[in-house]
Amino acid sequence: xxxxxxxxxxxxxxxxxxxxxxxxxxxxxxxxxxxxxxxxxxxxxxxxxxxxxxxxxxxxxxxxxxxxxxxxxxxxxxxxxxxxxxxxxxxxxxxxxxxxxxxxxxxxxxxxxxxxxxxxxxxxxxxxxxxxxxxxxxxxxxxxxxxxxxxxxxxxxxxxxxxxxxxxxxxxxxxxxxxxxxxxxxxxxx
Amino acid sequence: xxxxxxxxxxxxxxxxxxxxxxxxxxxxxxxxxxxxxxxxxxxxxxxxxxxxxxxxxxxxxxxxxxxxxxxxxxxxxxxxxxxxxxxxxxxxxxxxxxxxxxxxxxxxxxxxxxxxxxxxxxxxxxxxxxxxxxxxxxxxxxxxxxxxxxxxxxxxxxxxxxxxxxxxxxxxxxxxxxxxxxxxxxxxxxxxxxxxxxxxxxxxxxxxxxxxxxxxxxxxxxxxxxxxxxxxxxxxxxxxxxxxxxxxxxxxxxxxxxxxxxxxxxxxxxxxxxxxxxxxxxxxxxxxxxxxxxxxxxxxxxxxxxxxxxxxxxxxxxxxxxxxxxxxxxxxxxxxxxxxxxxxxxxxxxxxxxxxxxxxxxxxxxxxxxxxxxxxxxxxxxxxxxxxxxxxxxxxxxxxxxxxxxxxxxxxxxxxxxxxxxxxxxxxxxxxxxxxxxxxxxxxxxxxxxxxxxxx
Numbered sequence: 001x002x003x004x005x006x007x008x009x010x011x012x013x014x015x016x017x018x019x020x021x022x023x024x025x026x027x028x029x030x031x032x033x034x035x036x037x038x039x040x041x042x043x044x045x046x047x048x049x050x051x052x053x054x055x056x057x058x059x060x061x062x063x064x065x066x067x068x069x070x071x072x073x074x075x076x077x078x079x080x081x082x083x084x085x086x087x088x089x090x091x092x093x094x095x096x097x098x099x100x101x102x103x104x105x106x107x108x109x110x111x112x113x114x115x116x117x118x119x120x121x122x123x124x125x126x127x128x129x130x131x132x133x134x135x136x137x138x139x140x141x142x143x144x145x146x147x148x149x150x151x152x153x154x155x156x157x158x159x160x161x162x163x164x165x166x167x168x169x170x171x172x173x174x175x176x177x178x179x180x181x182x183x184x185x186x187x188x189x190x
Numbered sequence: 191x192x193x194x195x196x197x198x199x200x201x202x203x204x205x206x207x208x209x210x211x212x213x214x215x216x217x218x219x220x221x222x223x224x225x226x227x228x229x230x231x232x233x234x235x236x237x238x239x240x241x242x243x244x245x246x247x248x249x250x251x252x253x254x255x256x257x258x259x260x261x262x263x264x265x266x267x268x269x270x271x272x273x274x275x276x277x278x279x280x281x282x283x284x285x286x287x288x289x290x291x292x293x294x295x296x297x298x299x300x301x302x303x304x305x306x307x308x309x310x311x312x313x314x315x316x317x318x319x320x321x322x323x324x325x326x327x328x329x330x331x332x333x334x335x336x337x338x339x340x341x342x343x344x345x346x347x348x349x350x351x352x353x354x355x356x357x358x359x360x361x362x363x364x365x366x367x368x369x370x371x372x373x374x375x376x377x378x379x380x381x382x383x384x385x386x387x388x389x390x391x392x393x394x395x396x397x398x399x400x401x402x403x404x405x406x407x408x409x410x411x412x413x414x415x416x417x418x419x420x421x422x423x424x425x426x427x428x429x430x431x432x433x434x435x436x437x438x439x440x441x442x443x444x445x446x447x448x449x450x451x452x453x454x455x456x457x458x459x460x461x462x463x464x465x466x467x468x469x470x471x472x473x474x475x476x477x478x479x480x481x482x483x484x485x486x487x488x489x490x491x492x493x494x495x496x497x498x499x500x501x502x503x504x505x506x507x508x509x510x511x512x513x514x515x516x517x518x519x520x521x522x523x524x525x526x527x528x529x530x531x532x533x534x535x536x537x538x539x540x541x542x543x544x545x546x547x548x549x550x551x552x553x554x555x556x557x558x559x560x561x562x563x564x565x566x567x568x569x570x571x572x573x574x575x576x577x578x579x580x581x582x583x584x585x586x587x588x589x590x591x592x593x594x595x596x597x598x599x600x601x602x603x604x605x606x607x608x609x610x611x612x613x614x615x616x617x618x619x620x621x622x623x624x625x626x627x628x629x630x631x632x633x634x635x636x637x638x639x640x641x642x643x644x645x646x
Contacts, residue, residue, distance in 0.1 A: 096197055098197060098198065098201045126194050135198065137194050137197050137198065152255070165205070167201060167204070167205065167258050168258070169201075169204075169256075169257055169258035170256045170257050172257070172450060173200065173204075173257040173258065173259065173447065173450060174192045174196065174197050174200050175192060176446040176447065176449070176450040177196075177200050177203075177442075177443040177446050177447060178192040178193075178196045178200070178443075179192065182516075182517070183446060183449040183450050183453060183516065184453065186450070
């Protein structure tokens with residue numbers, strides 16, 4: 001059995017998921033995971049597809065591209081590597097970094113570079129500008145042995161120098177205040 | 191992981207709306223420190239507190255950093271001192287109080303509660319000795335807090351204890367006349383005293399509690415006020431039920447925060463997690479006031495018409511949200527109206543809207559009671575006992591906790607200002623009706639427990 005990770009980007013319209021999933025189905029693939037989002041009118045989807053050993057990445061790419069109008073879908077296909085999920089499970093804890101500042105060039109680059117230097121992976125990143133203010137929410141996985149105090153200090157120093165309001169907090173505070181599950185059970189993660 | 195909007199609103203709640211954990215209080219059992227020699231008692235108490243509570247402050251700091259939530263006060267509550275030091279004289283009790291004061295300072299906690307006695311049905315000689323030691327204990331130490339349970343729904347009201355306490359309050363106030371009688375701010379007199387209360391001055395480690403237990407007091411007047419304001423500014427048609435619902439939801443989130451912090455601190459200390467006390471505890475800071483919540487609900491001046499009903503709705507909504515959020519809710523859990531500690535309430539007193547009588551009515555529907563009330567310095571012990579008895583009667587009859595923290599301010603009259611400083615705030619001195627209850631109080635004995643049936 002072959003497994004692939006497929007991404008599709010396009011100008012949003014009704015029917016893209018139907019077209020993409022139809023093409024994958026006709027190629028003999030089965031979608032096992034899917035995440036879709038729309039950003040400023042542009043559609044993007046990432047899927048995990050499994051299929052027979054005869055299913056190739058080129059075939060998937062060609063079939064999905066042909067499911068849209070000429071040049072409508074930008075498609076990428078990578079073979080799935082099973083160690084990816086193992087890596088994710090190595091996270092000791094997850095933290096949320098929220099930042100707000102006046103929008104300007106280079107903030108996202110600076111913060112992501114800082115995290116990369118500490119070997120911290122950004123699992124999820126959401127940023128938007130409202131009335132000239134840049135708001136960022138980053139979910140990061142902190143592995144065992146990461147120097148959280150050093151990271152926190154570095155973020156705070158950068159925030160103070162740049163007039164940014166920043167906070168790094170363990171994810172459980174957000175889960176506790178929004179999920180119905182008892183606080184006692186928050187540790188029982190999947 | 192919650193949605194982005196939820197994350198951002200939680201961050202806003204933490205950073206801009208004064209959400210903090212007001213008190214993490216570690217209850218420590220001290221009954222195993224009792225001894226005939228007071229030196230031994232003090233040594234055992236010091237050793238036990240150092241052993242059990244030294245990690246309290248570092249643990250709170252660690253958890254606070256992890257979740258980005260300030261823990262404002264770290265405190266210790268001990269088993270009632272009247273029992274721990276039973277049989278010792280006033281000098282012995284003062285020695286114990288000094289030991290507690292010094293140990294609390296060394297550990298880095300701001301208060302240690304539990305210099306307490308349970309006298310609702312009668313005073314033992316040890317209880318009486320403890321009460322008689324209070325004027326010196328409360329004026330000679332800075333961190334020791336005292337409390338006395340002088341009434342309960344099952345025992346009635348111990349008027350002998352209240353008169354003695356009235357006399358001791360006057361002496362304690364006189365001993366700290368240069369600080370407007372501040373010693374009395376560290377004494378709380380209860381009806382139906384909770385044994386798991388994390389808030390000072392009334393925190394004590396009750397007899398039915400574990401060896402070491404972490405109880406948490408959440409704050410949140412600022413958060414609740416902003417939630418109500420936001421709802422009103424949204425421009426949609428609202429009814430009181432919408433306001434109550436919003437308060438309930440906010441209380442849920444506040445309570446969850448408290449439980450998360452409390453459980454983690456307890457785990458680090460190898461102590462049992464006890465309860466979250468839902469009480470909205472104000473500070474003198476602007477934006478952190480129960481009075482301002484009532485303003486936001488639509489009561490223009492606290493003490494004016496509608497104040498009691500609005501406070502009842504607030505307290506009930508807080509309890510409903512909190513009890514849904516956690517199965518470990520306890521302590522006093524309501525809304526505090528400590529006059530000196532709440533700038534809006536203090537102002538309402540100064541403006542003449544909030545009187546002792548109206549406060550008494552308001553405390554019938556909330557916790558805790560007549561709290562941080564500055565009174566004229568020439569008030570008599572009998573009058574103090576009578577005012578206290580009035581408030582405790584509300585608790586006894588309604589099967590709820592009520593507490594009294596009255597501060598007779600030496601040399602000052604109604605309308606002048608008493609200044610206590612810090613979290614204790616300041617307040618205009620309230621007027622006391624010049625009517626004598628001396629003959630009633632001096633009858634002494636006990637007001638019998640109220641009937642538990644025919645409850646209409």
